[in-house]
Amino acid sequence: MAIPPANKDKKFLRLADRLSYVPTYIFAKLDAEKQELQKKNIDVIDLSLGSPDLPSPGVVIDECIKSLKDPTNYRYPPFRGQTKFKEAAADWMKRRFSIELNPESEILPLSGSKEGITHLALAMINPGDITIVPSPYYPVHARGTLLAGGQIHELPLLGKNKFLPELESIPKEILDKAKLFFISFPNNPTGAICDFTFLEKITRLCIKHEIVLVSDLAYSELTFDNFVASSILQVKGAKDIAVEFHTLSKTYSMAGWRIAFVAGNKDVINALYEIKTNTDYGVCNIVQSASVQAFSIPFSEHKKTARIYQERRDVMLQKLIKLGWNIPKPGGAMYIWLPVPKKYKTSFDFSHDLLHKAHVATIPGGSFGTYGEGYVRIALVDKKERLALAVDRMEKAGLVYQS
Ligand SMILES: Cc1ncc(COP(=O)(O)O)c(C=O)c1O
The missing domain is CATH 3.40.640.10 (Type I PLP-dependent aspartate aminotransferase-like (Major domain))
Incomplete structure (x- = not known):
């Protein structure tokens, strides 16, 4: 888990102990793999980071x-x-x-x-x-x-x-x-x-x-x-x-x-x-x-932004339900918290398959602490059509929910 010092024998490479207190992001490996796919011009639907795709005002x-x-x-x-x-x-x-x-x-x-x-x-x-x-x-x-x-x-x-x-x-x-x-x-x-x-x-x-x-x-x-x-x-x-x-x-x-x-x-x-x-x-x-x-932007504008994410949520949830998932509607934020099908041992394994078999990038729930395991996080940071395509790709790759 801890970040290994690059070379303990060299004094100038002995890192501060505090760096060993924080676990390495388990997402880091998948992120590198995502970038490899993108370098090969593979169209990855990137729903990993919660980085809004809408324009700044x-x-x-x-x-x-x-x-x-x-x-x-x-x-x-x-x-x-x-x-x-x-x-x-x-x-x-x-x-x-x-x-x-x-x-x-x-x-x-x-x-x-x-x-x-x-x-x-x-x-x-x-x-x-x-x-x-x-x-x-x-x-x-x-x-x-x-x-x-x-x-x-x-x-x-x-x-x-x-x-x-x-x-x-x-x-x-x-x-x-x-x-x-x-x-x-x-x-x-x-x-x-x-x-x-x-x-x-x-x-x-x-x-x-x-x-x-x-x-x-x-x-x-x-x-x-x-x-x-x-x-x-x-x-x-x-x-x-x-x-x-x-x-x-x-x-x-x-x-x-x-x-x-x-x-x-x-x-x-x-x-x-x-x-x-x-x-x-x-x-x-x-x-x-x-x-x-x-x-100074009127609050009514934020409601329009929220509606965009709500529509994205609805499009995705409707399609995921057809693939066997039964998840309560998130009440806010910009994510779908998706249970991992039983056949997977870890959230990392499922995220890995989503990336490599469906070209959909997500974050394994284990990255969010002990009680995140068993889920993957999907960020609603692409257009509705792309989110729908992501679920279509999952279906095609057989990545459906079986309890
Ligand atoms: C709950 C929460 N707090 C804070 C942040 C980061 O905010 P900032 O961009 O202001 O650092 C995020 C980003 O995803 C978040 O989900």
Whole structure:
């Protein structure tokens, strides 16, 4: 599992121990194989990474071009981020969730949520500390803690519980020791959503046990069938213990721009800021300036984006049902969490066959933690027609569900 040092005999190649704490991505091998196929001009339908295929908003691109010509943007950005970005983000949170936030102390721009989440763990976790992570998980929720020398407690998300965690199952000694507790609904990879009562319950638990509650709300606007996601910061008292990560990668199809923000408890945000002042200068000025425009896009536009993913979900599910699968409809995010047919020993084996026999790239569920095994994740990041073609190819290759 651990990354082997290239050559232990050579001092300059002895890697930091922390690199051995994080497992190698089991997807890495399949990704290399996917690239080999693509080099041979094989048409691989790539449904592996959750990297949106839709265009970034025109208003953001226009502002970016303008900002590129503004020489004040060529200097280092302010450490704590541009005031206009933070004000626009706070205003977005107010319009969307009716939450009041101080832009200076309760908002911090990030070079993507991934960066912020990892740095938050480095700011909060000492060797031996525990982070509670619902599993399957977006890998970064675990990796920051592991890099910091901490341990994760995997809380199972099971199909029989609609992929929601059973909070009562967490042992008291884990709750007493835990420093961080991650939640992320709509969920990657399962597509599960949670209601407000769940958010209230988990907030109470974290307040009681003095745990920092970290909500990763990457898919707040990508919800289906008229469901509206809530923010943890809408729960009374949550700001005492919670922070929430919001990214522009998914809602605005801006994954390549690398911009997000964290909102919530100012002490936790300060801790993250302390780490960041030691590792970077903040988000590129041009990207921050351009992103302000994204926040002014009417929410009705996000509904249109969500509808595109919902249609993709429906097209794929209908066809998968014909191949024997019986899976509940994901309530949000941009994935289908597909059970592996019984004849396969591991999710990797099934993903491998999907790639080589159907030329469809997916991610094996085992990449998402212990409780991801037994599934593969399909990202809905191509047009409906291509998604339908992917399932047709599966049928042709005999990759159907047999229990
Ligand atoms: C739950 C979740 N959080 C965060 C991210 C990454 O966000 P960013 O692009 O802002 O780093 C992803 C990407 O897939 C995700 O699924």
